[in-house]
Amino acid sequence: MESFQPLLNDPIATSRVNTPSPPQVAIDLSALFYSLLFPSTQLNGTANELEKSVFRRVEAALASPQAIAERVLKLPAQIASLDKKLADENTDIKTLLALIEQDPVLSVEVLKLCNSPLFKRSEKEITSLQLALVQLGREQVRRFVTTAMMRKVIEVKPIYFRRFGSQIWRHSMQVAYLASELTDENPDSAFLLGLLHDVGKIAIFKLLLEAFKQAEPGEQPCSSLxxxxxxxxxxxxxxxxxGSWELPTLFESELSRLAVVDSKPAGGLAELIWRANLISECSMLLEANKLKPEQLGRLLFDAGLDLETFEELHQKLVQF
Incomplete structure (x- = not known):
């Protein structure tokens, strides 16, 4: 937060950021965010044998994503069916409760989210799923259920890389939250798409963990490539x-639009996720003192966001 305060306290700097002007120098936000995920890595230009091994695995994954979906990053079988029932107004509360309570860990995770500072609606603690459904409504509980299930997918267990997993999860949560907050059209789909947008990074990272087993001791991913x-x-x-998880085609098509490198999607959920992603990455980098005020100004220009609005969102995002 220290890097943020001078910008807020300097009226000239604030005026400069609040008045959008075309960026003078391109900023590689992805590279900055990568340095946050792997803080000890010094990037160089040449790929080592470990990275070459991962590249081969990634190309194979792109050619056969179903194999990755089944072996490396398996979506919980109940997520699609449970999400569908939660979205169906004709499904009664007793049926929903029975479905959720089949998984005790899921039930606990949903209650934790209900009572987290960011989502808590009142001072009174929610102590049961039935109370959550009554107080929050099925739409909010639906998002919490989806979130709890996706966390199982994104979890990274090796202790040396828990930071990567926790940072990606936090980022995905922030993007999901922002996407649902920044749109009035289909916020539930926007929320889920925000959670899903970085599952490819998790898949690649898990391929990296597999490659480590055959790598030279001490070899690390360290190239800009x-x-x-x-x-x-x-x-x-x-x-x-x-697509391999057989989610609605909307998700595959919007993520495909988002995957066009160095191009901002025009309209739809893809543009919404693009903006949410940029805001989240800026917030996390700023929190870690890895973003300069002038860089923030140019990035906010790209997102079409003024400093005051960003500050309000940033204060909420740091709670994740």
Missing amino acids: FSQVMTAKSLSLSSLLA
């Missing part, structure tokens, strides 16, 4: 995984 692959190829893989 790997950073680019993690960014560009992951979005294509996210789209293909959505």
Whole structure:
């Protein structure tokens, strides 16, 4: 937060950011965010054997995403059916409760989300799923159920890489939240798409963990090329995984539009996720003191966002 305060306290700087002007120098936000995911990595230009192994695995994954969906990043079988029932107004509350309570871990995770500072509606704690459905409504509970299930997919267990998994999960949660807040059209689909947009990164990272088993001791991903692959190829893989998981075609098509490198999608959910992603990455980098005020100004220009609005969103995002 220290890097943010001078910008807010300097009226000249604030005026400069609040008055959008064309960016003078392109900013590689993806590279900055990659440095946040792997803070100890010093990037160079040459791919090592570990990275080459991962590249081969990624190309194979893009050619056969179904194999990745079944072996590397399996979507919980009940997520699609449960989400469909939660979306159906004709499904009664008793049936919904029975379905959710079949998974005790899921029930606990949903209640945690209900009582988290960001989503809590009142001072009174929600102690049961039935109370959650009554107080929050099925739409909000639907988002919480989807969130809890997706967390199982994104979980990264090796202790040395938990930071990566936790940062990607936090980012996905932020993008989902922003996407649902920034639209009045189909916020539930926007929320789920926000959760899904980075599953390709998780798939590639899990392929990296497999490659580590055959790598030389101490070998790490450290080339700028790997950073680019993690960014560009992951979005294509996210789209293909959505198709392999047999989710509604809307998700695969919008993620596919999002995967066009160096191009801002025009309209639809893809543009919404693009903006939410940019805001979240800016917020997380700013929180980690890895974003300069002038860089923030140019990125907000790209997102069509003024500083005051960003500040309000940033204060909410740091709670995740």
